[in-house]
Amino acid sequence: MKIEEGKVVTLEFKVYDKQNGELLEDTKEVGPFFYIQGFGNFVPAIEEALEGKEKGFSTTIELTPEEGYGDYNEDLIMEMDKAEFVEFDDLYEGLDFIADMDDDTEQSFIITKIEDEVVTADGNHPFSGKDLRFEVTVEGVRDASEEEVEHGHVHFHGFDDEEEGCSHN
Known part of the structure; x- marks a missing residue:
């Protein structure tokens, strides 16, 4: 299944500060990242780079602050x-x-x-103001449920949350 608008994408990634090579985040430590393609839940430049790709696709994406999380304010x-x-x-x-x-x-x-x-x-994102390097692997692609599309985010059933079935990832 290809990544396109309305698909739930599961990613594993590492984010590095491009200037000094420091590892800033590794999903292997915190668990995979889930988002719905085309809903503005992830960095637009990364969503664009993954459009049309499938499970198993890996790439490295370099981002300026403007393409990533903005300048430090x-x-x-x-x-x-x-x-x-x-x-x-x-x-x-x-x-x-x-x-x-x-x-x-x-x-x-x-x-x-x-x-x-x-x-x-x-109030700045921890990655704002940084040139970043994302090493990304697509772990899964699936159709979003009607409820996920309506709410605009991925749901994880079986977890307690204020809104049953919602996880605000």
């Missing part, structure tokens, strides 16, 4: 009052969370520092 570093995190059971450096922004959008952040009553969080 200093404006996305925020200092917040620790009291704003009372709903969190455990507050620690490296914790990621979603914040509601003033413009009614949501933004993902990672806590980078906790000092006294000040929490510093970074």
Whole structure:
């Protein structure tokens, strides 16, 4: 089955910082990555490179920040009052969370520092501002279910989630 819009794609990949060769992510450590082709759930340049390919296809794709996760934006570093995190059971450096922004959008952040009553969080993707090299292998391709297409993301049945059957990958 070929990768095309509406197909669920299962990938194994390694991501390297092209400048220094540092391994940034390896799906062998965290499990395969799943997305629906053409739904904007993955890096567009990678989706484009995989269009029409099949299970077993492997390639290396190099991306500039513009093609990948964008330039690093200093404006996305925020200092917040620790009291704003009372709903969190455990507050620690490296914790990621979603914040509601003033413009009614949501933004993902990672806590980078906790000092006294000040929490510093970074809204940049960890790969932003980096030239990247993805080593990608297609592990599977299947039709997306009607429910997956309707929700716009892959479902993993048998896992507990707020929305039964949904995994927000």
